[in-house]
Amino acid sequence: MSDLLLGARMAFSGGRDGWARALLTAFGVGIGVALLLLAAAVPAMLQGRQARGDARFDFRLGEQLPAAANTLLVAPFDTEFRDRPVRGRLVRPEGPQAPLPPGVSALPRDGEVVVSPALKELLDSPEGSLFAPRLGGAEVVGTIGPQGLPGPHELAFYLGSDTLGSDGSNRIDAFGGGPPSEEFGPTLILLVVIIFVVLLLPIAVFLGAAVRFGGEPRERRLAALRLIGADRRMTRRIAAGEAVVGALLGIVVGGLLFAVGRQLVPLVTLWDISVYAGDVRPSLPIVALIVVAVPVVAVVVSLIALRRVAIEPLGVTRRASTTRRRLWWRLIPPAIGLVLLEPLVSDVRAVGEALTRHQVAAGVVLLLIGAVTLLPWLVDLLVRRLGRGPVAWQLAIRRLQLDSATSARLVSGVAVAVAGTIGLQMLFTGVQRQYTTETGEDPTRATSYVRLFDIPEGSAAMNQLLAVPGVTGGTGTLWARIARDGSSPEAAPAGYLRIGDCRALAEYAELGRCADGDVFRSLGPPDDGPSIDAFVPGTRIAVGERAASWTLPADTRTVPARANPIGWKRSEILATPGAIEAGRIGPLSVETYLDFDRDDPDTLERLRNTAVQLTRTSWVGRLSATAQADRFVTIQRGLYVGVVVTLLLIGVSMLVGLLEQLRERRRLLAMLVAVGTRRATLAWSVFWQTVVPVLIGLTVAVAFGLALGSVLLRMVNMPISVSWPVIGMSTGLAAAAVLLVTGLGLPALWRLMNPVGLRAE
Amino acid sequence: MSIGQTFLGLLEAGPRHGYDLKRAYDERFSHTRPLHFGQVYATLSRLLKNGLVEIDAVEPGEGPERKRYAITAAGVTDVQQWLSQPERPDLYLQNTLYTKVVLALLTGRAAADLLDIQRAEHLRVMRELTRRKAGGDLADQLICDHALFHLEADLRWLELTAARLDDLAGKVRA
Amino acid sequence: MTVEPLLVADQLTKSFGPTTALERASLQILAGEVVAVMGPSGSGKSTLLHCLAGIVAPDSGQVRYQGRDIGAMSDTARSALRRGEFGFVFQFGQLVPELTCLENVALPLRLNRLGRRAAERRAAEWLERLEVAEVSGKRPGEVSGGQGQRVAVxxxxxxxxxxxxxxxxxxxxxxxxxxxxxxxxTDAARQTHAAVVLVTHEARVAAYSDREVVVRDGRTTGMERSGVAA
Structure with a gap:
């Protein structure tokens, strides 16, 4: 016990250097602990979001309720603003006891609106005028509290309405009570699991490196203790005490960093998801585990480190690791990993289940650990074969031959990060490509589309949309459901009738010649949508809700359908305005394709404003071939940020190691300078010494990354394709980190090359 | 230097004539001051009288008496005893150098000057010894080492004394 | 008869912070002579050596090698001089621990851009000459102190x-x-006609020299008997 305390005291002894070392360790461990805590908080984070999301569920399942004093009519009124989803609800209380949505203190009356803080901020900003029209000039009477929002940045509002009818709305007597929602699909869970593994493994490596900071002086101090009579066991206990102190301090620092960091969390919105600081709450068992495990790992790591050196009273000798590293056990983790992943390769749907989720996590972890375990063996093997070359190269390689473990350990962190990134990016690009090809939208034909459902004055609405400032042109059609007249409504073959001028109709079919008054039967692929076989020329048809009667003219031509700008292609009846009087049909739906300057996003918002004023149910969107892939861009960016942070962390520990090594060799450096060694030679030797293991590590990383990526792609049933830019980017980032480390180490090298170093000791 | 014990030591290797003994002694132990024959025969007859050596053979022939001496058991014991007895250290304190330093101190002269002069001289001798050592056999090396270490000890003592006196002078002046 | 000295130190002064290591120290080295620099520890012996070798720049005074002012040379030129014209033996910590003894000896040659093979052949000859041929494949940590020092020589x-x-x-x-x-x-130096500047506080070691210079409190106070032939 007293040995442990002595070790604890020694963690700070040694004046300024000692403190610097203790702080460095504490900070290093702290960063690791903070990230672990953050990772541990993710489940609670998602749970909190989900619980609040479920609590405001406002769709009643089962039979319709009768109107009562405690019922509320709710209708969805969702929209988007600048690609951010806005959750909108129209509400109309039917009695004094109408339920309140979570986070709302009083229901808005007609002409009043309750908004989320983020939306309020938006309304108060200069951009507010682009959104305000959608609220119909309602007065903001309150904000939605945190318990009514999944995250702080969500845009949401409850708009009061006196005119809302039971048609198209839900009558509820309470919020919540819906089926538990699944926020993340299986693929996404897979991604999240792997992202954490990819980011946490290097952090574990970093933690291991951080508790070794200051290893050399520590060993010298222990040697001094041996001299005054401490036995081997005592030195081990003292070292353990020292490590525990560093780790405990690190936990404190980590706790502080986490506490500060979680205040920053609400500032970030990733993939439309924002999180309250209060939700970032690591679960207690995991916190307990971290608090216990980190010091234990620190002690174990420092004891393992001691195993490699013989601390004798008169100094420290490093046991030459002449024993060749064995290969067989290093192959076990990746092998088990592959075995675990193998059954999942065929069926990704199973991934959502808890057991398989663990299986994926374990498989990926083991596969990546394989990179960690194989790397030292490989570095050892390769470095032994090198050696010929200029002096700088020789110095570097010989140094590595003597001790490749230290660099291999750090490089394995880099390797894991890069391998994971490559694997994930392969998955992303695969998934992305699929989404992109399936979009089918053709942005060259129009900038955006607006679809309005069942509005009385279709033509007027179309003209209103075309008149929105910024819109430079476009086409529009009206459409309605049709059925063959006379037959019973259920049995009657149904289809669609689309009314528009020749130019507009040309977006839907290969018309050939067309003049006002013409009618066409557009024939699409047989499987897509209702068939028009029943609608031959001369057929009497009932159009729209009012079943207005109309006969298909005898000169109706049959033409092949054409994919419209959003990629749909189906069979329908196309009529020019001269053939049918749209005004007598009743409510029609509007479908327009509009052109405007793609770089002017305001026009889109203005279109939404206009659409919302025309009808409650509208779709407004921008045509984009890659629209669906946007969300992956965000994750990809997030992953890159994570990897960069991880690489920087490892870079820091590499730098610390490099500086320690340089300091330890200060006499030698001074001597080399004294005998006339060029500075460039020494700089190159430091460079090679850092770069060679990293190069080997990156090679391993690329191999494991490709393996991981292939497995993941197979899991989601996608063809395996290698994206070289992704590999280039990931390895490039790692290479940049290494260059940065070497660059930052050079000033120290320059300073240590001062011949005054000869005077030391 | 005890000539008697040295002779006994030389005889331990085997019987020798008086003349050979003198030559061996001179070569190994006394380059600068050869023994007189009188000293040799006086010493040998004393050893003979004490029963430490005996006459091994008398060779007839021309010139001086040619007796060959051999060591007795008592003689071997005597050498053994002499070798195992430490020399009195004060022997070295009574040499001239010591006398000079003490005199310098008493007369207020700088010990450092004495040191510098003496060092040059010591080193001159030491260089000579070092050179001789390089060309000589084991016995040469041993005797030169012996001298070198003593000379070095002298110098070190002088250096320490000079440093001590400087220190003392500094204290007195302060 | 005056021989042009190989290496001249003229009135060197050097301070490290408040402590003065050298104070107007002067010294001349002739080609091929072995000069012992003696003095108590802390007297400035090593600093004098470092100044002479162009490792440390004196605060004032001049060091001339073959008539050239070392202080006026660029750092690169001084490094080249140390690589090409000077050799160094220190007390300890001078061999690169991860290189083999042979590679350590070959290092200065390779720094002078001699090919590896040729450099190692010459290094092997020298190891032979210094009676340590048997350690050539070992690392400095695996040889005895005496062997290591002979490798350094x-x-x-x-x-x-x-x-x-x-x-x-x-x-x-x-x-x-x-x-x-x-x-x-000293044998090897005499055979190759190299001058030796030998810093030591041991008279027995200094006895291998041709003459000695004494440094006390940063001043050279020895018998400046320049001109003593080797």
Whole structure:
């Protein structure tokens, strides 16, 4: 016990250097602990979001309720603003006891609106005028509290309405009570699991490196203790005490960093998801585990480190690791990993289940650990074969031959990060490509589309949309459901009738010649949508809700359908305005394709404003071939940020190691300078010494990354394709980190090359 | 230097004539001051009288008496005893150098000057010894080492004394 | 008859912070002579050696090698001079621990851009000459102190330098090994006609020199008997 305390005291002894070392360790461990805590908080984070999301569920399942004093009519009124989803609800209380949505203190009356803080901020900003029209000039009477929002940045509002009818709305007597929602699909869970593994493994490596900071002086101090009579066991206990102190301090620092960091969390919105600081709450068992495990790992790591050196009273000798590293056990983790992943390769749907989720996590972890375990063996093997070359190269390689473990350990962190990134990016690009090809939208034909459902004055609405400032042109059609007249409504073959001028109709079919008054039967692929076989020329048809009667003219031509700008292609009846009087049909739906300057996003918002004023149910969107892939861009960016942070962390520990090594060799450096060694030679030797293991590590990383990526792609049933830019980017980032480390180490090298170093000791 | 014990030591290797003994002694132990024959025969007859050596053979022939001496058991014991007895250290304190330093101190002269002069001289001798050592056999090396270490000890003592006196002078002046 | 000195130190002064290491120290080294720089520890011996070798720049005063002012040279030129014309033997910590002894000896040659093969052949010859051929494949950590020091001497001599700077070369050795190192060092230096600047506080080591210079409190106070022939 007293040995442990002595070790604890020694963690700070040694004046300024000692403190610097203790702080460095504490900070290093702290960063690791903070990230672990953050990772541990993710489940609670998602749970909190989900619980609040479920609590405001406002769709009643089962039979319709009768109107009562405690019922509320709710209708969805969702929209988007600048690609951010806005959750909108129209509400109309039917009695004094109408339920309140979570986070709302009083229901808005007609002409009043309750908004989320983020939306309020938006309304108060200069951009507010682009959104305000959608609220119909309602007065903001309150904000939605945190318990009514999944995250702080969500845009949401409850708009009061006196005119809302039971048609198209839900009558509820309470919020919540819906089926538990699944926020993340299986693929996404897979991604999240792997992202954490990819980011946490290097952090574990970093933690291991951080508790070794200051290893050399520590060993010298222990040697001094041996001299005054401490036995081997005592030195081990003292070292353990020292490590525990560093780790405990690190936990404190980590706790502080986490506490500060979680205040920053609400500032970030990733993939439309924002999180309250209060939700970032690591679960207690995991916190307990971290608090216990980190010091234990620190002690174990420092004891393992001691195993490699013989601390004798008169100094420290490093046991030459002449024993060749064995290969067989290093192959076990990746092998088990592959075995675990193998059954999942065929069926990704199973991934959502808890057991398989663990299986994926374990498989990926083991596969990546394989990179960690194989790397030292490989570095050892390769470095032994090198050696010929200029002096700088020789110095570097010989140094590595003597001790490749230290660099291999750090490089394995880099390797894991890069391998994971490559694997994930392969998955992303695969998934992305699929989404992109399936979009089918053709942005060259129009900038955006607006679809309005069942509005009385279709033509007027179309003209209103075309008149929105910024819109430079476009086409529009009206459409309605049709059925063959006379037959019973259920049995009657149904289809669609689309009314528009020749130019507009040309977006839907290969018309050939067309003049006002013409009618066409557009024939699409047989499987897509209702068939028009029943609608031959001369057929009497009932159009729209009012079943207005109309006969298909005898000169109706049959033409092949054409994919419209959003990629749909189906069979329908196309009529020019001269053939049918749209005004007598009743409510029609509007479908327009509009052109405007793609770089002017305001026009889109203005279109939404206009659409919302025309009808409650509208779709407004921008045509984009890659629209669906946007969300992956965000994750990809997030992953890159994570990897960069991880690489920087490892870079820091590499730098610390490099500086320690340089300091330890200060006499030698001074001597080399004294005998006339060029500075460039020494700089190159430091460079090679850092770069060679990293190069080997990156090679391993690329191999494991490709393996991981292939497995993941197979899991989601996608063809395996290698994206070289992704590999280039990931390895490039790692290479940049290494260059940065070497660059930052050079000033120290320059300073240590001062011949005054000869005077030391 | 005890000539008697040295002779006994030389005889331990085997019987020798008086003349050979003198030559061996001179070569190994006394380059600068050869023994007189009188000293040799006086010493040998004393050893003979004490029963430490005996006459091994008398060779007839021309010139001086040619007796060959051999060591007795008592003689071997005597050498053994002499070798195992430490020399009195004060022997070295009574040499001239010591006398000079003490005199310098008493007369207020700088010990450092004495040191510098003496060092040059010591080193001159030491260089000579070092050179001789390089060309000589084991016995040469041993005797030169012996001298070198003593000379070095002298110098070190002088250096320490000079440093001590400087220190003392500094204290007195302060 | 005056011989142009190989290396001249003229009125060197050097301070490290508040402590004065050298104060107007002067010294001349002739080609091929072995000069012992003696003095108590902390007297400035090593600093004088560092200044002479162009490792440390004096605060004032001049060091001339073959008539050229070392202080006026660029750092690169001084490094080249140390690589090409000088050899160094220190007390300890001078061999690169991860290189083999042979590679250590070959290092100065390779720094002078000699090919690896040729450099190692010459290094092997010198190891032979210094009676340590058997350690050539070992790392410095695996050889005895005396062997290591002889390897260091081989390294200092391998470039056939004009001046060898030896700073307490026997400081970490026992007498017998020290003697062996000194004998091999001075013999080899005399054979190659290299001058040796030997910093030591031991008279027995200094006895291998041709003459001695004493440094006390940063001043050279020895018998400046320049002109003593080797």
């Amino acid at each position: 081989a390294r200092a001599l391998v470039t056939a330098p004009k001046v060898i700077f030896a700073d307490e070369p026997t400081g970490a050795l026992d007498s017998l090994n020290g003697e062996r190192v000194m004998r091999l060092l």
